[in-house]
Amino acid sequence: MLQKLNSPFMYLVCGLIILFVAIVCLVFLVRSYRAGKAMGMDPKVLKRAITSSATFTVLPAVGILLGVIALSGSLGTPWPWLRLSVIGALHYETQVAEAASEAVGIGSLSITHMTPKAFTTIALLMSVCIMWGMILSILFNKRYTGRLRKRDSQKRNGSDFGDSAMTAMFVGLVSAYIGSYIGNLVSGRGNFSFRGNPVPLIVAGVSAVAMGLFTFLSEKKGLRWLENFSVAGSMLIGMAAAVFLG
Amino acid sequence: MRMQENGNNITKNSSIQKKKQKNTSDRKDSAFSVEQYNMGTHRIGRISSIITLVLLVGAPFLIGIYLHAMPDLSAAAKGFLSVGLIWTVSSVVEFLVYTPMLGSGGGYLAFITGNLINMKIPCAMNARDIAGTKAGTTENEIISTLSIATSSLVTIAVLALGVLLLQPLQPVLQSQTLAPAFENVVPALFGAMAWQYYRRNLRLAVIPLAVMTVLFILVPSLTAQTSMMILPSGALSILLAWLEYRKKKTEIHKSTSEGRNMK
Numbered sequence: 001m002l003q004k005l006n007s008p009f010m011y012l013v014c015g016l017i018i019l020f021v022a023i024v025c026l027v028f029l030v031r032s033y034r035a036g037k038a039m040g041m042d043p044k045v046l047k048r049a050i051t052s053s054a055t056f057t058v059l060p061a062v063g064i065l066l067g068v069i070a071l072s073g074s075l076g077t078p079w080p081w082l083r084l085s086v087i088g089a090l091h092y093e094t095q096v097a098e099a100a101s102e103a104v105g106i107g108s109l110s111i112t113h114m115t116p117k118a119f120t121t122i123a124l125l126m127s128v129c130i131m132w133g134m135i136l137s138i139l140f141n142k143r144y145t146g147r148l149r150k151r152d153s154q155k156r157n158g159s160d161f162g163d164s165a166m167t168a169m170f171v172g173l174v175s176a177y178i179g180s181y182i183g184n185l186v187s188g189r190g191n192f193s194f195r196g197n198p199v200p201l202i203v204a205g206v207s208a209v210a211m212g213l214f215t216f217l218s219e220k221k222g223l224r225w226l227e228n229f230s231v232a233g234s235m236l237i238g239m240a241a242a243v244f245l246g
Numbered sequence: 247m248r249m250q251e252n253g254n255n256i257t258k259n260s261s262i263q264k265k266k267q268k269n270t271s272d273r274k275d276s277a278f279s280v281e282q283y284n285m286g287t288h289r290i291g292r293i294s295s296i297i298t299l300v301l302l303v304g305a306p307f308l309i310g311i312y313l314h315a316m317p318d319l320s321a322a323a324k325g326f327l328s329v330g331l332i333w334t335v336s337s338v339v340e341f342l343v344y345t346p347m348l349g350s351g352g353g354y355l356a357f358i359t360g361n362l363i364n365m366k367i368p369c370a371m372n373a374r375d376i377a378g379t380k381a382g383t384t385e386n387e388i389i390s391t392l393s394i395a396t397s398s399l400v401t402i403a404v405l406a407l408g409v410l411l412l413q414p415l416q417p418v419l420q421s422q423t424l425a426p427a428f429e430n431v432v433p434a435l436f437g438a439m440a441w442q443y444y445r446r447n448l449r450l451a452v453i454p455l456a457v458m459t460v461l462f463i464l465v466p467s468l469t470a471q472t473s474m475m476i477l478p479s480g481a482l483s484i485l486l487a488w489l490e491y492r493k494k495k496t497e498i499h500k501s502t503s504e505g506r507n508m509k
Binding site (some may be wrong): 017045050062149163187202241 | 440450
């Protein structure tokens with residue numbers, strides 16, 4: 001079965017879909033770069049946005065690659081490669097694949113129990129469960145962003161709460177994750193036992209300190225170029241700390 | 247003499263040519279319309295989303311032809327009821343919360359390419375910070391689209407390279423020594439982002455962080471659903487930011503009217 005799931009046909013089907021999405025990304029990239037230049041935005045700023053996003057992405061992408069490897073044992077390599085390159089999310093894929101294999105009656109997600117029918121059903125379920133963001137975008141993105149833009153332009157005179165709201169939302173997002181690391185340490189193995197996993201909290205702490213150092217160097221020591229690599233560098237240092245902690 | 251004259255003419259001509267080129271590019275720049283750009287973004291975004299959707303849902307059936315086994319639709323429906331509904335609700339929340347952060351172009355791309363919380367959202371916010379653009383502006387829309395398109399392309403490239411080199415890379419990536427590093431990519435990411443956002447918004451961050459911490463300590467099982475907890479945490483932060491904003495606005499209003507009264 002694994003041989004079939006890793007066949008050239010599977011690579012071709014998945015590879016072509018990934019290629020299509022890569023072309024879409026390229027179209028958006030070129031369009032927005034040109035639009036930025038036409039609007040009079042500094043090309044240096046546009047290039048910095050590209051460079052910082054590229055460096056930012058490398059490490060999480062390697063993490064996602066591990067997800068491909070983890071799923072490749074039971075679903076072959078091409079399908080997880082497609083799922084995690086396009087639309088999928090690392091935390092979502094394994095969960096849905098597990099639930100789908102239970103629903104099709106093969107028990108746990110494993111190549112020993114996998115049948116062609118089970119595979120195609122799991123693959124369909126993985127696609128259907130996460131497609132709603134895309135459907136909502138097709139139906140409502142124009143209206144929703146249009147309304148937001150209208151509201152922003154109406155409030156532009158003296159008001160910039162939209163910007164504060166975005167920052168606040170992100171502060172909330174980060175707080176949820178940091179709070180979960182603290183909660184896990186304190187009550188992860190029994191309420192208030194302080195015997196939970198300390199590694200995520202320490203890694204986040206080390207990464208934050210490294211980020212502070214990078215910020216100091218780029219803002220106070222004039223090393224502005226470091227800004228593009230500061231998140232990636234901090235993550236690397238944080239992840240290295242995890243290796244030392246074992 | 248003549249040579250010098252010729253030289254001068256050439257310089258003159260080239261500067262005229264340069265001016266002409268500049269005028270043409272200026273004309274091009276002035277011809278740029280935000281409205282048209284947005285319309286184009288929605289057209290391309292919708293078409294590419296529809297095609298991707300058809301390809302993704304169609305692929306299992308195409309593979310079914312190859313494997314001589316079509317998907318079991320009743321089992322898929324049963325599976326959808328058990329896990330799909332949760333993800334449907336989560337998708338609606340993600341769409342409502344993240345679209346304003348990403349803008350239209352970034353929104354289409356992010357929902358096509360996925361990995362929003364652990365990659366695209368922080369990536370776009372980081373690019374926005376570096377570029378210094380404000381939410382709701384066309385500049386922000388452009389930076390966000392650039393950021394997500396780049397991030398998606400890099401992810402596609404890293405995964406393609408990884409799959410190509412899977413055999414030689416597997417021992418390195420799956421080594422016991424490096425395993426803790428890859429298990430902690432997300433904490434490393436949010437640690438760095440925490441520094442960036444907390445240092446500028448410390449007063450705003452204290453209450454959401456405290457509330458979330460207490461909640462996760464009292465209900466440890468919630469740590470398995472951290473992505474769902476983003477919504478109440480974000481809502482609380484926005485509420486606090488709104489109260490702060492109102493307070494500042496009232497103070498400004500007060501001091502302006504006091505200034506007028508003094509006059």
